[in-house]
Amino acid sequence: MTAVIPELLAEDGVRFATRATGLLAAFNERGVLAATDVHVARRLGRLGGEADEQVLLAAALVVRALRSGSVCLDLAAIDRTVLAEGDEVVDTSDLPWPDPAPWLAACAASPLVGGDDEAATGRPLRLVDGLLYLDRYWRQEQQVRATLARRAAAPPPAVDADRLRAALDRLFPVLDGQRRATAVCTLRWTSVLAGGPGTGKTTTVATLLAVLRDQDPSLRIALAAPTGKAAARMQEALAEVDLPPADRARIAGLQASTIHRLLGPIRGSSRFRHDRHRHLPFDVVVVDETSMVSLTLMARLLEAVRPDARLVLVGDPDQLASVEAGAVLGDLVAAPADPEPELDRALEQVGAPGSPVRGGVTVLDRTWRFHGTIARLAAAIRSGDADDAVAALRAGEHDVVFVEDADLTARDPGGLRELRDEVVGSAAETELAALDGDAPLALARLDEHRLLCAHRRGPWGVSRWASDVERWLVESGPVADRDEEWYPGRPLLVTANDHDRGIYNGDTGVVIGTPRGPRAAFARGGAPVEIAPSLLDGIATVHAMTVHRAQGSQFARVSVILPPAESPLLTRELLYTAVTRARVRVRLVGTEEAVRAAIARPIGRASGLRRRF
Numbered sequence: 001m002t003a004v005i006p007e008l009l010a011e012d013g014v015r016f017a018t019r020a021t022g023l024l025a026a027f028n029e030r031g032v033l034a035a036t037d038v039h040v041a042r043r044l045g046r047l048g049g050e051a052d053e054q055v056l057l058a059a060a061l062v063v064r065a066l067r068s069g070s071v072c073l074d075l076a077a078i079d080r081t082v083l084a085e086g087d088e089v090v091d092t093s094d095l096p097w098p099d100p101a102p103w104l105a106a107c108a109a110s111p112l113v114g115g116d117d118e119a120a121t122g123r124p125l126r127l128v129d130g131l132l133y134l135d136r137y138w139r140q141e142q143q144v145r146a147t148l149a150r151r152a153a154a155p156p157p158a159v160d161a162d163r164l165r166a167a168l169d170r171l172f173p174v175l176d177g178q179r180r181a182t183a184v185c186t187l188r189w190t191s192v193l194a195g196g197p198g199t200g201k202t203t204t205v206a207t208l209l210a211v212l213r214d215q216d217p218s219l220r221i222a223l224a225a226p227t228g229k230a231a232a233r234m235q236e237a238l239a240e241v242d243l244p245p246a247d248r249a250r251i252a253g254l255q256a257s258t259i260h261r262l263l264g265p266i267r268g269s270s271r272f273r274h275d276r277h278r279h280l281p282f283d284v285v286v287v288d289e290t291s292m293v294s295l296t297l298m299a300r301l302l303e304a305v306r307p308d309a310r311l312v313l314v315g316d317p318d319q320l321a322s323v324e325a326g327a328v329l330g331d332l333v334a335a336p337a338d339p340e341p342e343l344d345r346a347l348e349q350v351g352a353p354g355s356p357v358r359g360g361v362t363v364l365d366r367t368w369r370f371h372g373t374i375a376r377l378a379a380a381i382r383s384g385d386a387d388d389a390v391a392a393l394r395a396g397e398h399d400v401v402f403v404e405d406a407d408l409t410a411r412d413p414g415g416l417r418e419l420r421d422e423v424v425g426s427a428a429e430t431e432l433a434a435l436d437g438d439a440p441l442a443l444a445r446l447d448e449h450r451l452l453c454a455h456r457r458g459p460w461g462v463s464r465w466a467s468d469v470e471r472w473l474v475e476s477g478p479v480a481d482r483d484e485e486w487y488p489g490r491p492l493l494v495t496a497n498d499h500d501r502g503i504y505n506g507d508t509g510v511v512i513g514t515p516r517g518p519r520a521a522f523a524r525g526g527a528p529v530e531i532a533p534s535l536l537d538g539i540a541t542v543h544a545m546t547v548h549r550a551q552g553s554q555f556a557r558v559s560v561i562l563p564p565a566e567s568p569l570l571t572r573e574l575l576y577t578a579v580t581r582a583r584v585r586v587r588l589v590g591t592e593e594a595v596r597a598a599i600a601r602p603i604g605r606a607s608g609l610r611r612r613f
């Protein structure tokens with residue numbers, strides 16, 4: 001029965017479900033439930049012989065929760081302020097919400113709902129510890145949990161401790177987070193290397209790989225990231241890490257790919273070539289930007305990694321989680337884990353002692369790259385210190401600019417002259433390089449400045465700002481001829497995966513002029529790839545993008561359009577992710593109230609993994 005669900009979910013539902021009645025109709029009319037949510041619930045009810053409206057409402061809300069990133073629904077703690085389709089905020093506290101206790105009891109008694117029991121197959125929903133799941137996601141959680149537990153219970157990898165100690169003394173002579181993290185990732189099959197931007201994660205990964213190849217030069221290593229852009233960045237950044245020549249030689253030539261490509265997509269199927277039956281042939285798998293990995297993809301990855309391969313999950317758990325449901329990295333870092341006295345002893349033996357390591361997690365917290373106000377602002381947001389965040393915004397430093405008084409609902413809001421000049425200036429620079437056919441320079445210029453929004457639609461949304469930018473460019477007399485669809489300098493966003501050409505949803509690129517006609521150029525670890533426009537599908541112009549889309553990328557300068565304080569999209573993770581996309585300068589356009597609201601609202605993604613791994 002569950003097989004119908006992805007298909008139904010994929011439907012781009014009209015807003016109103018005409019045949020909905022009672023509770024479902026009330027929630028649909030208010031915009032809480034989309035028509036697809038209602039259809040899935042009604043269909044499940046018909047197939048499973050369930051007519052109780054409360055249960056069907058719960059089922060519809062589970063489907064809705066998946067769309068906003070939660071793996072399951074915590075019936076006792078549903079957030080009653082929601083974002084309706086169309087990005088408008090609706091208060092739903094006056095809707096006929098069922099009382100939690102009888103609601104849970106009705107769900108538990110329903111023929112649609114199974115429990116925490118492998119035997120409850122065939123039921124489309126599961127109610128486990130008060131969390132309601134679609135069966136498929138419960139299974140994925142179980143699989144992730146079971147695989148990680150098996151890996152943790154296996155005897156640890158064989159390590160030559162003297163050799164490890166000598167390598168650590170050479171590469172990280174000072175006892176700090178990086179030395180300890182390198183040791184943990186060497187001594188454990190599964191490890192998590194967490195830290196904010198510029199805390200030395202990439203440096204640690206490069207060192208770790210050199211250390212592992214020092215232990216065993218024949219180790220086969222795979223590097224992967226959720227997006228093509230993040231994979232390209234990972235490869236470039238690893239190649240730039242300063243290592244002694246012998247260690248550099250140990251990791252020379254490593255290539256990074258997307259996780260999808262690593263797993264080997266099968267055309268026309270959601271399965272991959274590598275799975276539990278055909279493991280990946282690697283001894284070490286390192287995943288960067290793991291915060292962006294959904295539960296579904298993590299489940300696929302974990303089943304494909306050999307039980308005797310090291311898996312290192314690298315990322316920043318404070319960032320926004322994946323667009324699809326799940327927040328596995330955040331769950332891994334937050335979940336309670338048993339002490340591992342043997343690991344702690346081994347760490348001591350190799351000169352990396354410290355407080356007990358839990359669940360293979362090490363967190364790097366010293367920032368090496370950011371100095372000044374961006375770092376202060378990011379730290380204040382992460383720790384929930386709104387006063388310090390506002391002080392950093394108002395400090396008047398060159399690297400953080402706060403535009404507080406723009407009325408963004410106006411057609412041409414005042415106070416945005418500098419933003420406009422910056423957008424127009426960087427587009428012109430990109431166009432000049434693109435007209436010259438210089439793909440590396442055009443791609444570099446493209447990443448000089450990026451306009452980010454939280455919303456997709458409405459006065460604060462990407463579509464409005466993208467069209468404003470287009471108008472600004474036309475008014476300022478653009479360099480390239482806008483009559484051409486593929487004009488040099490056109491900034492591109494990939495909106496669909498193209499495995500054959502190795503470009504992926506979320507990648508950005510730019511059109512460049514060449515003697516053979518226009519080409520779309522995309523950054524890769526080495527030279528950019530250039531593709532003829534006729535071969536491309538699923539491409540949009542990207543004058544502005546959502547903060548979600550910008551994950552896994554950094555830009556020299558970033559401008560962020562904040563929505564009003566009451567927008568539920570405005571969360572601590574969103575603000576943190578937006579601010580930390582900037583290397584040199586960040587400009588926030590919004591109000592103090594919006595900044596404070598974001599910081600006061602850490603995202604709660606419902607997931608059972610966080611409660612028990």
Ligand SMILES: Nc1ncnc2c1ncn2[C@@H]1O[C@H](COP(=O)(O)OP(=O)(O)OP(=O)(O)O)[C@@H](O)[C@H]1O
Binds near residue numbers: 178195
């Ligand atoms: N132990 C160290 N000593 C001196 N500099 C360091 C050290 N570790 C990292 N750095 C420097 O700090 C900067 C950031 O490091 P790195 O790129 O490894 O961080 P990161 O956490 O991977 O950042 P991002 O998340 O942005 O990719 C680099 O310039 C790097 O050379």
